[in-house]
Amino acid sequence: MTVYMEESTTDINARTQKFIAANDLTASIDISVLQERLTNMINLELIDRCIGSKIWVIMKGDKELVGTLRGFDVYVNMVLEDVTEYEITSEGRRITKLDQILLNGNNIAILVPGGSPDPE
Numbered sequence: 001m002t003v004y005m006e007e008s009t010t011d012i013n014a015r016t017q018k019f020i021a022a023n024d025l026t027a028s029i030d031i032s033v034l035q036e037r038l039t040n041m042i043n044l045e046l047i048d049r050c051i052g053s054k055i056w057v058i059m060k061g062d063k064e065l066v067g068t069l070r071g072f073d074v075y076v077n078m079v080l081e082d083v084t085e086y087e088i089t090s091e092g093r094r095i096t097k098l099d100q101i102l103l104n105g106n107n108i109a110i111l112v113p114g115g116s117p118d119p120e
Contacts, residue, residue, distance in 0.1 A: 047072055047111065055080070056115035060107050062088040064117050067101070076105030086117050 050069050057065045057078070064087075067080030083098040 056112040058110040078103045
């Protein structure tokens with residue numbers, strides 16, 4: 001997969017036209033909808049590059065997880081292996097080790113490739 005970081009307006013317009021043709025979209029589609037779809041596609045490509053690598057997942061609420069990303073879907077539901085779960089409780093920080101976990105994408109706030117909540 002290719003990630004496009006710096007593109008000229010001509011390149012973006014060409015990609016937009018290819019996207020419209022590939023997805024059988026008409027020219028009457030709202031440009032903001034098209035831009036959102038392209039942005040989501042690029043974001044998923046970035047996550048795809050993290051498969052097999054360590055990733056730090058900050059959840060909504062008081063949990064953070066660090067593990068190896070094994071897979072995800074378009075809703076950013078994720079499967080992690082060799083997981084360390086960090087939870088903030090009234091007693092302090094609780095650490096739990098897990099072999100594997102399935103995360104609901106609706107509860108994910110931030111993804112940090114290669115990151116860790118522990119300062120090194």
